[in-house]
Amino acid sequence: MQHFPLFTDLHDRTVLVVGAGVVADRKIGLLLSAGARVVVGAHAAHPQVQARARAGQIILKLALFDPAWLDEAWLVIAATSDRALNQRVAQAAQARRLFCNVVDDAELSSAQVPAIVDRAPLTVAISSGGSAPVIARRLRERIETLMEPALGPLAALARRKRLAIRQARPQLHARRAFYDWLMDGPVLDALRRQRPDEAAARLDAALAHETPAPAGKVLLVGAGPGDPGLLTLRGLRALNEADVILADRLVSPEILALARRDAQIIDVGKAIGGPHDSTQARIHALMVSHARQGRCVVRLKGGDPLVFGRGGEELQHLKRHGVPYEVVPGITAALACGAYAGIPLTHRDHAQSLTLATAHRRADADAAPTGQTRVYYMGIGRLPGLCRQLLDDGVAADTPCALIENGSRPNQRTVLATLTTLPSAAVRHQVSSPALILVGEVAALGADLAWFGQTLDAQAFSPEPAYLHALA
Ligand code: SAH
Numbered sequence: 001m002q003h004f005p006l007f008t009d010l011h012d013r014t015v016l017v018v019g020a021g022v023v024a025d026r027k028i029g030l031l032l033s034a035g036a037r038v039v040v041g042a043h044a045a046h047p048q049v050q051a052r053a054r055a056g057q058i059i060l061k062l063a064l065f066d067p068a069w070l071d072e073a074w075l076v077i078a079a080t081s082d083r084a085l086n087q088r089v090a091q092a093a094q095a096r097r098l099f100c101n102v103v104d105d106a107e108l109s110s111a112q113v114p115a116i117v118d119r120a121p122l123t124v125a126i127s128s129g130g131s132a133p134v135i136a137r138r139l140r141e142r143i144e145t146l147m148e149p150a151l152g153p154l155a156a157l158a159r160r161k162r163l164a165i166r167q168a169r170p171q172l173h174a175r176r177a178f179y180d181w182l183m184d185g186p187v188l189d190a191l192r193r194q195r196p197d198e199a200a201a202r203l204d205a206a207l208a209h210e211t212p213a214p215a216g217k218v219l220l221v222g223a224g225p226g227d228p229g230l231l232t233l234r235g236l237r238a239l240n241e242a243d244v245i246l247a248d249r250l251v252s253p254e255i256l257a258l259a260r261r262d263a264q265i266i267d268v269g270k271a272i273g274g275p276h277d278s279t280q281a282r283i284h285a286l287m288v289s290h291a292r293q294g295r296c297v298v299r300l301k302g303g304d305p306l307v308f309g310r311g312g313e314e315l316q317h318l319k320r321h322g323v324p325y326e327v328v329p330g331i332t333a334a335l336a337c338g339a340y341a342g343i344p345l346t347h348r349d350h351a352q353s354l355t356l357a358t359a360h361r362r363a364d365a366d367a368a369p370t371g372q373t374r375v376y377y378m379g380i381g382r383l384p385g386l387c388r389q390l391l392d393d394g395v396a397a398d399t400p401c402a403l404i405e406n407g408s409r410p411n412q413r414t415v416l417a418t419l420t421t422l423p424s425a426a427v428r429h430q431v432s433s434p435a436l437i438l439v440g441e442v443a444a445l446g447a448d449l450a451w452f453g454q455t456l457d458a459q460a461f462s463p464e465p466a467y468l469h470a471l472a
Contacts, residue, residue, distance in 0.1 A: 002129040003112055008075070010036035016073040018065060018089045019080035020045035023103055025052075027077050027113070032057055041069045042080070067092040075111070076100040083108075106130025115140035119152035121159060145233050146240075150191040153199075157191070158182060161203055168207040177211045186215050189324060194410050194453045216291035218318055220311055222304040222330015228254040230336060234328045239263075243295035246286055248309075250302025263298075280310060284317045291323045304332040308358050312442070315449050326451060329408075332356070373440035380435045384423040390439060395419060400444035400461060405435040412453030416446055416460050429456055 015031050017024050020042035028049065031038050040049060041061040053060035061069065065085060070076060076098050078089040083105070090108045093100035099111035106112070106129065114125035115136045124143055128136040158165070158179070169175040182188065182203070190199035206212060219238045224230035231239075239245070239259040247256060249269025256265060268283050283299070290297045305311035305327060318325045334356055338345045345354050379386050380403075391397060401422045403415040417425040419439065425431075447461035 003127060005114075005125060005127070007123065007125070010034045010074070012037055013074045014039055014072045015075045015077065016041065016069055017077045017079060018042065018069070018085070019078065019103075020049040020060070021079070021081065022046055022048075023081075024077075024079035025049050027079055027103065028052065028058060030113075030116075031077075039069065039073070041065060065089065067095075070096055070098060073098060077113075078102040078105075078108070104133075117143050117147055119147055119149065119155070122147070122151055122155045145236065148192070148234075148237060150188055153191045153196065154182065154188050157187070157196075157199060157203065161200075161207075164204075164207060169211075174211065178206070181206065181211050185212070186217075186324060189217065189326070192326065193451055194412060213294055215324065216294045216296065217324040217326070218287050218291050218297045218299055218314075219326050219328060220299045220305045220314060221301070221328040222306075222332075223248075223251045223255050223300050223302055224331040225303055225333050225336035226250075226252040226255075227336070227340075228252065228258060230331045231255055231258070232328060232330065235330065238298050238328055239300075241296050242298040244286075244290045245298045245300055246283060247300045248302055251300050255300075259298075280313070284314065287314065287318060288321050288323055291318075301330070302333075303336075304330045307332045307356060312445065312449075316445075319449060371441070373438065373442050376437040376439070379437045380426070380431060380433050383426055383437065386437065387419055387422055390419060395439065399439060400441055402438045402443040402446050403431050403435055404438065405431050406453075407434075407436060408452070410453075414446060414450060414453065414455045416443065416455065416457050418460065421460070425457055 010031065011034070013036060015036045015038055017028055017031070017038060017040045020040050024040065024042070025046060025048050028038055028040065038058040039061065040053070040058050041063065042049075043062065043064055045053070045060060045062060049058070049060065052058045065088060070092055076089060076093040078086040078100060079102075080086055080089075086102045086105060087108055090100045090102055090110070094110065100109065101111045101113050102108040103113075109130065112127050112130055114127040115133070116126075117124040117140055124140075124147065126136045126139050126143070165175065165178060169178050185202075185206075187199045187203050187206075190196070190202060219242070221235050221238045222232075223235065224232070236258060239255075242260055242263040245256070245259055245263050245265045246268045247265060249267070259265065266286065268279065268286065287297055287299060299305070299314060301309045301311060303309070306329070311327075315325060315327070334345065334354075337343075344351075346352065374390075376386060390399075397418065397420045399419045401417050401419055403417070403422065403426055405411075405413045405415070413429070413431070415422075415425050415429050415431060422437075444461040446455065447458040450458065
């Protein structure tokens with residue numbers, strides 16, 4: 001082994017950074033995120049570093065290098081563009097038996113800073129010993145895609161519950177099985193869905209009993225329009241996790257080739273003009289039966305799974321049968337075709353709205369005022385006016401609406417209301433930008449089918465919070 005990997009606790013320990021340019025600033029940021037007390041020494045400082053000093057984040061010494069700066073340091077980083085100076089810093093560190101990293105100079109360094117994948121408290125560090133930082137960085141990108149963000153909170157939860165787990169599972173093999181269940185089961189799923197309280201409750205409940213067999217689930221995944229590059233990272237992870245894949249005809253073979261090698265792929269594509277309802281019933285039955293056998297089922301659909309794909313019915317079926325699910329959106333055909341044909345779907349001068357419609361519709365649909373979903377971007381500041389306008393246009397006052405704030409982000413909130421109550425609900429919950437306003441009957445389904453983040457005022461449409469169902 002060329003270098004000995006070591007994870008250091010820098011909390012409240014002094015680290016000296018010599019140099020105060022852009023490169024130094026990157027290291028300073030990293031050190032601060034590890035809780036280090038950072039002292040920066042340089043004869044001149046980049047405005048960003050000066051700002052850090054003014055904000056009290058660092059101590060800045062504007063002077064020529066003085067070996068006395070090393071007195072309190074546990075670690076030294078030389079990040080100047082002057083090699084002779086870097087060398088003097090490295091020598092001063094060497095004389096005091098301090099480790100020193102000279103940025104991008106393996107020869108002068110006694111310590112290397114690895115490429116990092118940060119899922120605190122989990123950290124993966126990759127080093128090529130300074131011989132090929134680019135390869136290490138590329139590897140880091142790959143590992144970054146493999147390690148989903150929810151692993152960090154999972155590790156933090158495991159740390160909090162470590163004693164309880166040890167007490168409830170005194171034997172090593174039982175403890176191992178429990179940790180396996182943590183990685184594979186509903187606790188990680190709940191964290192993915194940004195529901196930390198549910199995750200902790202499920203962990204506690206499981207500790208009180210035998211370790212449950214891994215629970216099955218269904219991931220309803222959008223495969224995008226066909227180009228495998230347009231599959232999402234979350235979609236790719238789902239394909240790697242799948243035991244069974246139920247694939248639509250629209251899904252391209254290049255995308256199926258990305259699936260875990262031993263996943264069972266079942267073609268459930270609907271033949272054009274074939275008996276749709278029997279195919280749909282078969283899909284419903286396959287999803288439930290495979291999930292009930294503890295499998296991870298990926299239901300893979302072209303484009304986005306909730307745009308013209310009967311994905312909504314599939315979720316309702318899963319919900320009725322108590323099968324846990326997640327939805328991974330995909331790039332819908334309209335977005336992909338616009339982008340790849342060089343056609344902007346909206347344009348300041350030419351188009352202010354976009355309708356996704358199906359050409360297959362019931363003969364009477366045009367006459368009916370309902371059956372339409374309207375989604376408004378950039379509307380949160382004009383919400384009362386927008387609602388009034390819609391009422392004036394004849395949209396029913398009790399039409400279900402949803403305000404989705406920070407969609408898909410860890411702090412996602414969905415507020416459910418009707419067209420008349422929406423403005424006051426938005427004020428009550430202090431909904432702010434970025435948010436999307438969705439108006440139409442489908443919004444009410446959110447009360448029942450929501451699976452991610454917080455849903456507020458769901459009682460407007462449903463008497464019970466969704467996840468209590470699954471816990472029972
Ligand atoms: N859920 C899909 C749509 C399913 S309906 C989505 O979000 O895209 C199937 C229709 O989608 C097709 O009849 C066709 O009109 C359109 N479609 C799907 N993929 C397409 C592609 N790559 N190019 C053009 N149209 C596509």
